[in-house]
Amino acid sequence: MGDFLAQHLPNAGRVILSQISSGSKIPLAGVLLLGLPYDASSGAIYAVVIFFMGLITSWEDAATNNPIFAEIVPVKSRTSIYALDRSFETMLASFAPPIVGLLAEKTYGYKLGDGIRNDDPKINQENAASLAKALYTAVAIPMALCCFIYSFLYCTYPRDRERAKMDSLIASEIQNIEMESSELVTIYSQLRQFDPEYLDGEFESDVTVGERSLVRK
Template identity: 45%
Template sequence: MQKTKVLWGFSVSAFLINLAAIMERADETIMPAVYKEVGQDLGASPSQLGYLSFIRAFTQSVSSPLAGILSLRYSRPSVIGFGTLFWAVSTIGVAISQSLFECAIWRSVNGIGLAIVIPSLTSFIADSNSEDGRGLAFGWLNLVACIGGIGGGTVATLLAGHTFGGYAGWRVAHVLIAVVSIFIGLLVYVFVEDPKFSGRTHRKLHEGKDDLGQNHILSISMWKESLHAIRTVLRIRSFQIVVLQGLVGSIPWASMVFFTMWFELIGFGHEGAASLMVIFITGCAFGSLFGGWIADKANRRYPFIGRVMCAQFSSLMSIPFSWFLLLALPQDSKRWSWYAATLACMGLIISWCQACANSPIFADIVHPSHRTMIYAFDRAFEGSFAALAAPTVGILAEQLYGYRVDMVIPETGSKIEAFALSRGLFTVMAIPYALCCLFYTPLYVTYKRDYEAVNKSALLDEEGIYKQAFE
């Protein structure tokens, strides 16, 4: 592994990668945090707001394989820097949109930028840490990303109720996040060193001469390599199983974009809703860190079993927590402390799966050169399915539980509409959590087998390189 520059005892590359993760999550959370204001400004119902999330998530999912393809020929700092610029420009586009259609177009462009960045960040962390410590490393990545979610959601929620120079606060929040993202992306491009390569480069990895014919050959080679990586990843049984559980397991998380709006409908107001979301996201951040840490320990004690057990526990506990939050708690703005305690405990327990199992397992079952590709296709499959969650919540709330847009009072919300939205949320969360827990089960058999297969393949590759060096 390549040594990176250190400043005041911290790796510059790791620091900047984490900053990029912070801004990525901040960009994801600002729109859900201002759903209520965007709906009033653009005349959008909950189902229409859900479609804004669907468009961004769907575009992001189908574009995710680009990250894997680009990482085969370009350094990941280049890919992350370009993707960050892409999402920042589109975020400004959202801020200046004057209609729901314009906003939807820019949200789709935003998804492409996020699709390029997220798998690159994840594979960077996998390559930068040893097998025994990856759970904790992914937990830290999720924690710092949640800081971005807290910052982006809080800033957007607090600014949403104000105007600045005649511009709505939710528009100003989008511009602010975009400007900071551009700056961070530039720092990543200039200063981050990719652990996959000796010596830092932001040029094409397979450097060619100026000869057109040679460049053409390199292009053909890149696409062949990409197709080979795609076929290899898609055939791995453990990958298929993790993706299957992710198809349903990501649905509840996608539906949570309505939490802020739900809190405001109950009557907590901008500040109360923002504080509750901060508590929940903070709980998820530390829960991810704790889940990654405990899964590392469980994996050392019970190899190839410990991570799966931790993931099943977390997904199973999500069901009673969701029931208590959405159905059992009185929907009363005077019960803020009850909601805060529930959200804190819920976040600590239900947020383990990505750090404790999914991301470390993916790093274990593919060749290191294919890690960005496997994370990219995981996002592609899961994101495309989870994108349906937000509009589904809106449709259920309106069509099944009686949510009416014209009954919402901007200052105080509406208890009846809050009740309808909570029922829609629980419907879309409980069943997927149960299926997610069930679908992890085959990994008890396939994880070890796929791990041993990829390590045997890597050993044969090393022996081949060694022989070529001495022939």
């Protein structure tokens, strides 16, 4: 899907898809955590919501991040950028469990121990609701921020992509010139064995011109 949108909207297709993916997590997580009843008979509905959530909300890396990195990052730096992206995302994700715990206990009234019966259905249901609200907060705010940050790519991505194409073209031209100059020098050194006096006057000037053009590049 990312490739399809990139063909029709080269400057915005992948960004739009990533915003759809990250933005859809907010309502789907709301339905899953806050909208559905806490009832064992609702298992089929939970399964449907989880299926669509897993299907739609996993497009950022495969359809946007990795392809854009492949387009704008030089080959020699690509491995480092991929590793940095993974490590940065994992580092941020590691803060989620303690944040959810603090939100559930301090903000949404999750009740812990100290004489509270763990088998009390009412308290368990209240704790489940508190935990669901904390989880939703930990999902909705980062996803809204993520969707907003992707908006900057509308300005930076086209410019970075064109610059990467230009750098690749320049590197290719330099490589071609170096190969041509190397071949010219090799031919000159081979032919000089047969007629050195003629080549000193004619062929050497061609080599000099090729080397000068390489220096100017």
